[in-house]
Amino acid sequence: MENEKNRKTSPLLALISPTQFILGVLLAFIAGAVFLWVFGESPADAYGALFKGAFSSKRYFAETLLSTTPLIFGGLAVALGFRCGLFNMGVEGQIVLGGMAAAYVGYAWELPLLIHLPLALLAGAVAGGIWGAIPGYLKAKHRIHEVITTIMLNYIVFQVAAYMIAVGGPMKADNELPVSPDVLPTAQLARIWEGTRLSGGIFIALIFAVLVWVFLFKTRLGYKMRAVGLNSSAAEFAGIKPGRMMVWAMFLSGALGGLAGAVEVLGVHYKFYSTFSPGYGWDAIAVALLGLNHPVGVVASAFLFGVLRSGSITMQAIAQISKDIVLILSALIIFFTATNQTLRPILERLTLRLDTRRAK
Amino acid sequence: MYLEMKNIVRRFPGVLANDHICLEIEKGEIHGLLGENGAGKTTLMNVLCGLARPDEGEILIDGMKVEFGNCLDAIKCGIGMVHQHFMLVPVFTVTENFILGNEPRKGARIDTARAREMVLELSEKHGLKVDPDALIKDISVGMQQRVEILKALSRGAELMILDEPTAVLTPQEVEDLYRIMRSLQEAGHTIIFITHKLQEIKEITDRVTVLRDGRVVGIVRTKDVEQVELARMMVGRDVVLRVEKDQHAPGEVMMSVKDLRANDSRGLTKLKDITFDVRAGEIVGIAGVAGNGQEELVEVLTGLRKQESGSITLDMQDISQLNPRERMYAGLAHIPQDRQRRGLVMNFSLVDNFLLGYEDLKPFARGPMLDYREAEKFASKLIKMFDVRTPGSQILARTLSGGNQQKAILAREFQRDPKLLIAAQPTRGLDVAAIEFIHNELIKFRDQDKAVLLISMELTEILDLSDRILVIYEGEIVGEFKSGQATPEQLGLLMAGSKKGQM
Ligand SMILES: Nc1ncnc2c1ncn2[C@@H]1O[C@H](COP(=O)(O)OP(=O)(O)OP(=O)(O)O)[C@@H](O)[C@H]1O
Numbered sequence: 001m002e003n004e005k006n007r008k009t010s011p012l013l014a015l016i017s018p019t020q021f022i023l024g025v026l027l028a029f030i031a032g033a034v035f036l037w038v039f040g041e042s043p044a045d046a047y048g049a050l051f052k053g054a055f056s057s058k059r060y061f062a063e064t065l066l067s068t069t070p071l072i073f074g075g076l077a078v079a080l081g082f083r084c085g086l087f088n089m090g091v092e093g094q095i096v097l098g099g100m101a102a103a104y105v106g107y108a109w110e111l112p113l114l115i116h117l118p119l120a121l122l123a124g125a126v127a128g129g130i131w132g133a134i135p136g137y138l139k140a141k142h143r144i145h146e147v148i149t150t151i152m153l154n155y156i157v158f159q160v161a162a163y164m165i166a167v168g169g170p171m172k173a174d175n176e177l178p179v180s181p182d183v184l185p186t187a188q189l190a191r192i193w194e195g196t197r198l199s200g201g202i203f204i205a206l207i208f209a210v211l212v213w214v215f216l217f218k219t220r221l222g223y224k225m226r227a228v229g230l231n232s233s234a235a236e237f238a239g240i241k242p243g244r245m246m247v248w249a250m251f252l253s254g255a256l257g258g259l260a261g262a263v264e265v266l267g268v269h270y271k272f273y274s275t276f277s278p279g280y281g282w283d284a285i286a287v288a289l290l291g292l293n294h295p296v297g298v299v300a301s302a303f304l305f306g307v308l309r310s311g312s313i314t315m316q317a318i319a320q321i322s323k324d325i326v327l328i329l330s331a332l333i334i335f336f337t338a339t340n341q342t343l344r345p346i347l348e349r350l351t352l353r354l355d356t357r358r359a360k
Numbered sequence: 361m362y363l364e365m366k367n368i369v370r371r372f373p374g375v376l377a378n379d380h381i382c383l384e385i386e387k388g389e390i391h392g393l394l395g396e397n398g399a400g401k402t403t404l405m406n407v408l409c410g411l412a413r414p415d416e417g418e419i420l421i422d423g424m425k426v427e428f429g430n431c432l433d434a435i436k437c438g439i440g441m442v443h444q445h446f447m448l449v450p451v452f453t454v455t456e457n458f459i460l461g462n463e464p465r466k467g468a469r470i471d472t473a474r475a476r477e478m479v480l481e482l483s484e485k486h487g488l489k490v491d492p493d494a495l496i497k498d499i500s501v502g503m504q505q506r507v508e509i510l511k512a513l514s515r516g517a518e519l520m521i522l523d524e525p526t527a528v529l530t531p532q533e534v535e536d537l538y539r540i541m542r543s544l545q546e547a548g549h550t551i552i553f554i555t556h557k558l559q560e561i562k563e564i565t566d567r568v569t570v571l572r573d574g575r576v577v578g579i580v581r582t583k584d585v586e587q588v589e590l591a592r593m594m595v596g597r598d599v600v601l602r603v604e605k606d607q608h609a610p611g612e613v614m615m616s617v618k619d620l621r622a623n624d625s626r627g628l629t630k631l632k633d634i635t636f637d638v639r640a641g642e643i644v645g646i647a648g649v650a651g652n653g654q655e656e657l658v659e660v661l662t663g664l665r666k667q668e669s670g671s672i673t674l675d676m677q678d679i680s681q682l683n684p685r686e687r688m689y690a691g692l693a694h695i696p697q698d699r700q701r702r703g704l705v706m707n708f709s710l711v712d713n714f715l716l717g718y719e720d721l722k723p724f725a726r727g728p729m730l731d732y733r734e735a736e737k738f739a740s741k742l743i744k745m746f747d748v749r750t751p752g753s754q755i756l757a758r759t760l761s762g763g764n765q766q767k768a769i770l771a772r773e774f775q776r777d778p779k780l781l782i783a784a785q786p787t788r789g790l791d792v793a794a795i796e797f798i799h800n801e802l803i804k805f806r807d808q809d810k811a812v813l814l815i816s817m818e819l820t821e822i823l824d825l826s827d828r829i830l831v832i833y834e835g836e837i838v839g840e841f842k843s844g845q846a847t848p849e850q851l852g853l854l855m856a857g858s859k860k861g862q863m
């Protein structure tokens with residue numbers, strides 16, 4: 001008995017979050033199968049086609065990683081905001097704005113590669129960052145809720161973006177299409193896999209996941225942000241300025257959103273047009289939720305959503321199943337990860353019991 | 361036997377909170393539950409009220425085995441609990457909180473008129489006066505507690521569990537609670553009463569079960585034991601229940617407060633031109649009934665609230681315009697009254713909580729990074745020094761027992777080595793041994809020629825520790841005494857505003 005008392009906490013506890021993640025996804029797929037079955041489709045065929053579409057060839061797999069990239073950035077953006085207690089619903093707008101700024105620097109300035117590419121990325125980050133910092137400031141100074149302001153700022157960006165490349169717009173290229181001129185080669189992200197569109201952006205995204213992890217859990221600023229996010233009264237009591245942290249958090253969150261857009265423009269499209277993001281910013285919210293606002297979780301769930309996105313296109317083509325089923329799946333995943341929070345204590349007890357048994 | 365808990369075992373990661381506990385409760389008794397911080401009292405009661413499942417063991421009511429999946433199951437068996445930290449919705453009225461989860465209906469709508477009547481009826485019956493229309497956030501803690509008790513009663517609680525109900529009450533409110541408890545007992549209710557105050561155990565309970573380290577170490581009839589014996593049983597050694605301190609000559613003025621005026625959040629004047637000094641090597645106690653401006657005073661002194669006028673100097677430096685962090689660095693530390701709101705980030709690990717306020721200082725700050733190896737060392741040191749009962753520093757603060765949360769805050773704030781320590785209810789929720797320790801620390805601190813401003817609703821604590829006592833009433837200092845000159849009666853009268861009085 002004494003033995004048992006002196007035991008350190010269980011290493012198994014570290015497995016709870018991954019379990020929660022996997023369980024959420026699994027339950028969603030099961031429920032999705034029920035939906036398919038009710039609609040008279042074969043779940044096996046549908047899922048088969050989905051995974052075939054995501055993995056079965058080099059090109060398909062590259063497309064999967066390609067949509068994973070902006071989702072990692074976007075997911076990190078939302079997660080970072082959440083860690084400071086802020087709900088950044090403006091990632092979609094930040095993506096578009098970031099893409100726009102990166103494209104402009106990419107085509108309008110002539111610079112050597114080593115400066116041009118980083119500068120274009122930076123422009124995207126700063127544009128997104130400022131766009132994020134505005135709601136942060138409004139929240140800190142005037143207590144206006146960030147959900148409202150971020151969504152409203154989205155609409156401003158969408159309209160500005162449309163105007164920029166409309167006939168007579170300042171960023172319009174010399175052709176009939178509503179697009180910007182092509183980004184100069186010195187500002188393009190290199191393709192890294194022959195015969196596919198995959199660019200080095202995926203590595204930048206992974207590097208940023210590591211950076212965000214270090215930032216949140218190892219730096220002073222990250223620490224302060226988390227303190228504000230979990231209990232701003234206590235943070236304030238300890239001399240941390242909650243308002244300032246909010247502005248910073250929203251700036252960084254917006255910057256990550258801006259980077260998502262910049263990497264997409266500089267690595268995939270090489271030009272800006274107003275609809276280049278197929279809603280990555282909205283998926284990003286689900287990515288962060290499923291990833292439990294942890295960079296590792298975000299990478300994993302971004303990959304899953306990448307699979308869903310790229311697989312769904314093929315699924316529609318081969319199995320003739322509307323790709324909207326993927327929307328249902330995404331919704332189910334969110335639903336189950338949310339409800340899974342209630343499972344957490346149960347999982348904890350379970351691990352504990354396993355652990356006591358193992359110790360005996 | 362009305363209720364039996366047999367061989368209850370409940371584990372947490374790294375902790376055996378309840379180690380084969382047996383508890384027997386007779387019908388109609390007031391049963392005390394006593395034990396050190398972290399002994400497992402709250403955990404055992406959570407098991408009893410259905411909030412937690414035991415890993416092993418069983419519960420019998422009137423000899424019948426029962427199993428509770430949740431609180432509703434327990435309340436169906438007549439078991440209700442008033443928690444250490446209340447569970448009321450601050451922006452709801454008393455009535456709304458009262459019916460929450462159990463709303464009387466008229467068709468699809470909530471029958472508010474009927475609900476209001478129910479509150480009045482019940483409060484009449486048990487002599488628990490409450491205003492059914494007041495918002496929870498506007499009423500005193502004592503009132504909130506009544507609402508919790510009424511709520512449990514309305515669900516048909518036969519057995520009432522009160523987890524440290526007196527920790528947050530003023531002495532007057534404690535008296536009221538005794539009265540309520542006795543009237544409930546007369547009406548046939550059974551009560552389990554948790555407290556760390558031995559005189560309360562003596563005063564109100566019939567029997568008491570003592571826990572230590574997750575186990576039962578004694579079950580006694582209250583009238584057969586002395587307080588010191590109870591203390592020995594629960595701690596395992598002799599405890600000095602009275603503070604021993606020598607005279608110490610105060611030195612220079614450490615903090616000087618002049619004509620301080622401040623409002624509360626609703627804009628009402630709460631501090632009316634207060635002036636006082638605290639000297640080095642002096643403990644100054646502020647006695648007063650809760651809500652007479654103490655909270656505002658502390659907030660203004662620490663920089664969490666702006667004063668309307670007046671000045672504050674600390675060690676010759678004017679700090680009235682500094683922000684909380686700058687005041688901290690200027691030599692001010694503060695033990696907040698509300699540990700869960702101000703003192704700790706409940707979902708932070710213990711290490712992260714210890715870092716609060718240190719994160720920009722050497723050796724923890726390294727450029728933009730935090731040195732967690734240093735932080736871990738720091739954490740182990742504080743845990744050891746202040747005897748925080750925890751399986752490790754990575755544990756979330758939320759999972760610590762109430763008293764151990766308090767110890768963690770104390771450890772952190774003492775460690776700042778301030779010139780002046782503002783201690784608001786520093787021993788709230790602590791067991792006798794921990795109180796002894798903290799009182800000694802405060803006196804040691806004073807003996808190093810530092811200053812302490814002590815704010816406490818415990819009159820005995822104020823009387824025992826203070827070298828000088830100030831009485832605050834309606835935002836004014838209405839009396840000042842040297843140590844040994846004041847009697848509790850005198851203080852009590854002044855605190856109540858002499859004749860003006862409270863109801
Ligand atoms: N949810 C939890 N998760 C992990 N450990 C817990 C949890 N709740 C309690 N514990 C641990 O169980 C032990 C007993 O805690 P409990 O709250 O029952 O003590 P207590 O006797 O009520 O103490 P106090 O007088 O300080 O309130 C403590 O060591 C505590 O750290």
Ligand SMILES: [Mg+2]
Pocket residue numbers: 401402403444523761762763
């Ligand atoms: Mg407790």
